[in-house]
Amino acid sequence: MSGGLARRGHQFAKLLRLLPRAEWRRGLWHGVAASVEHRDLIAGLDLASVVDVGANIGQFSLLVAALHPQARIFAFEPLPEAAARYERLFAGNPLVRLHRAALGPDRGTATLHVSARNDSSSLLPISDIQSRIFPGTEEVGTATVPVGPLADFVTREALVAPALLKIDVQGFELEVLRGAEGLLDSFDWIYVEASWLALYEGQALAGDVIAFVEAQGFTRAGEYNRSEDAHGTPVQADFLFHRVSAC
Numbered sequence: 039m040s041g042g043l044a045r046r047g048h049q050f051a052k053l054l055r056l057l058p059r060a061e062w063r064r065g066l067w068h069g070v071a072a073s074v075e076h077r078d079l080i081a082g083l084d085l086a087s088v089v090d091v092g093a094n095i096g097q098f099s100l101l102v103a104a105l106h107p108q109a110r111i112f113a114f115e116p117l118p119e120a121a122a123r124y125e126r127l128f129a130g131n132p133l134v135r136l137h138r139a140a141l142g143p144d145r146g147t148a149t150l151h152v153s154a155r156n157d158s159s160s161l162l163p164i165s166d167i168q169s170r171i172f173p174g175t176e177e178v179g180t181a182t183v184p185v186g187p188l189a190d191f192v193t194r195e196a197l198v199a200p201a202l203l204k205i206d207v208q209g210f211e212l213e214v215l216r217g218a219e220g221l222l223d224s225f226d227w228i229y230v231e232a233s234w235l236a237l238y239e240g241q242a243l244a245g246d247v248i249a250f251v252e253a254q255g256f257t258r259a260g261e262y263n264r265s266e267d268a269h270g271t272p273v274q275a276d277f278l279f280h281r282v283s284a285c
Contacts, residue, residue, distance in 0.1 A: 061104040072100040087201040116140040116183035143217040145186040160208035162238035187217040197224040205230040209238030233274040
């Protein structure tokens with residue numbers, strides 16, 4: 039099966055999973071497909087608070103809001119167009135708050151490298167490896183966005199347990215974690231996408247991200263959604279960590 043046919047088949051299968059739930063059908067009206075590839079995992083967690091870093095247009099938040107309707111969601115998305123769609127999707131929901139900012143260890147502004155596919159945008163330059171493995175994700179522009187540590191936006195008291203920190207920031211994962219270091223002990227779970235290949239210039243690879251999280255008192259609880267290149271080389275995956283003291 040060609041790559042194009044495979045993608046269309048995947049999209050059709052995902053559509054069939056979205057249609058049964060009213061919340062996800064409403065998302066489709068806004069052009070947002072809930073991240074149902076994470077459904078079984080997220081449904082199995084007991085969550086009262088979720089921090090969604092790299093929220094994009096709301097795909098992951100929409101999944102959480104349907105599966106855990108009482109959970110508070112604190113979302114972060116610096117790309118203006120994506121943030122605007124997120125806000126329209128969750129307008130009127132008092133449990134969801136979006137911050138139009140990126141997270142990192144330092145407070146200030148940073149250059150966002152905007153991809154032709156906006157969910158591939160990053161605070162790091164897009165590498166040739168990314169463009170080769172994922173065609174159509176090349177840089178098309180830049181934007182200056184606010185950035186700061188998690189504690190600038192969310193208090194420890196707001197992170198009601200059980201709490202999940204989800205990070206999907208296209209190579210900037212380790213910097214987000216460093217910027218959240220003072221609050222990491224407030225989370226029961228960390229769910230982070232990390233790469234074995236340098237898809238973005240200067241990014242920390244999966245081994246460094248995993249080592250950092252484990253050094254903060256978390257243990258690896260699973261690996262999900264692994265992707266490979268055309269030669270079968272692992273590219274990236276989603277890693278779930280559980281706080282050891284929460285076991």
